[in-house]
Amino acid sequence: MGDPAALEVAELSFRYGRKEALQSVSFCVQPGEFCALLGPNGAGKSTLFALLTRLFVARQGKIAVMGQDLQAAPRAALARMGVVFQQMTLDLDLSVARNLAYFGALHGLSRREAALRAGEVLERLDMAERAREKARDLNGGHRRRLEIARALMHRPRLLLLDEPTVGLDARARASITAHVHALTRDDGLAVLWATHLVDEVTPGDTVLILHRGQIVQRGRAQDITPEHGLAAHFMALTEDTAA
Numbered sequence: 712m713g714d715p716a717a718l719e720v721a722e723l724s725f726r727y728g729r730k731e732a733l734q735s736v737s738f739c740v741q742p743g744e745f746c747a748l749l750g751p752n753g754a755g756k757s758t759l760f761a762l763l764t765r766l767f768v769a770r771q772g773k774i775a776v777m778g779q780d781l782q783a784a785p786r787a788a789l790a791r792m793g794v795v796f797q798q799m800t801l802d803l804d805l806s807v808a809r810n811l812a813y814f815g816a817l818h819g820l821s822r823r824e825a826a827l828r829a830g831e832v833l834e835r836l837d838m839a840e841r842a843r844e845k846a847r848d849l850n851g852g853h854r855r856r857l858e859i860a861r862a863l864m865h866r867p868r869l870l871l872l873d874e875p876t877v878g879l880d881a882r883a884r885a886s887i888t889a890h891v892h893a894l895t896r897d898d899g900l901a902v903l904w905a906t907h908l909v910d911e912v913t914p915g916d917t918v919l920i921l922h923r924g925q926i927v928q929r930g931r932a933q934d935i936t937p938e939h940g941l942a943a944h945f946m947a948l949t950e951d952t953a954a
């Protein structure tokens with residue numbers, strides 16, 4: 712048997728009462744892969760993230776992180792996963808370093824380990840010189856980079872990001888997408904990046920298009936945009952989305 716996928720989702724379904732939000736969703740993300748999950752509003756992205764992070768428990772289907780089943784071995788699976796939620800969750804009154812130390816302690820790192828790891832992750836996100844600043848004094852882009860650094864504290868192999876660039880200007884968005892791409896390339900991190908912004912996708916990324924709770928396309932961005940580009944393709948595939 713080969714190495715396990717960083718993330719394996721198989722036949723995952725979920726309903727809110729009678730409303731079917733996900734229907735038999737299956738895909739994998741491999742180590743080093745940047746997978747952009749594209750979907751219009753209401754496609755099911757938030758529901759999928761809630762299931763992947765165990766906010767909701769899936770009754771149908773399978774989720775595994777580095778071969779660890781989220782249902783059968785939740786601690787092992789969650790330990791291999793880092794998450795950046797759509798809503799900011801920093802403590803704004805703490806310094807950058809203290810935000811990281813606190814999270815490190817939650818994951819069982821000693822103070823010394825947490826301090827060392829905080830230095831490493833801040834370096835990776837080009838934030839080292841901001842360690843002593845209060846989170847409140849950071850701009851939106853730097854706050855997001857701190858959240859990504861924090862999600863890496865426990866050395867996950869899979870990073871989930873739910874619309875991480877919402878509300879940021881073009882420069883901050885470009886910087887964040889570049890940093891996360893570098894993590895896949897240089898560290899072999901697997902990334903699932905949910906967005907409805909097609910311009911955040913680069914040609915080498917894998918694209919998953921979710922529409923009305925189903926995966927309607929999966930492939931390399933450069934292979935699925937032959938003529939009119941990804942934006943037109945995405946709109947055509949999802950054009951019956953209710954306004």
Ligand SMILES: Nc1ncnc2c1ncn2[C@@H]1O[C@H](COP(=O)(O)OP(=O)(O)OP(=O)(O)O)[C@@H](O)[C@H]1O
Nearest residue numbers: 727730731732750751752753754755756757758759
């Ligand atoms: N608590 C709920 N009760 C009933 N239906 C829900 C609930 N939450 C979401 N839905 C429905 O499930 C479907 C998927 O919603 P979801 O929020 O996962 O989509 P999304 O792709 O994240 O959209 P957005 O980008 O707007 O957050 C939608 O049709 C939505 O109306």
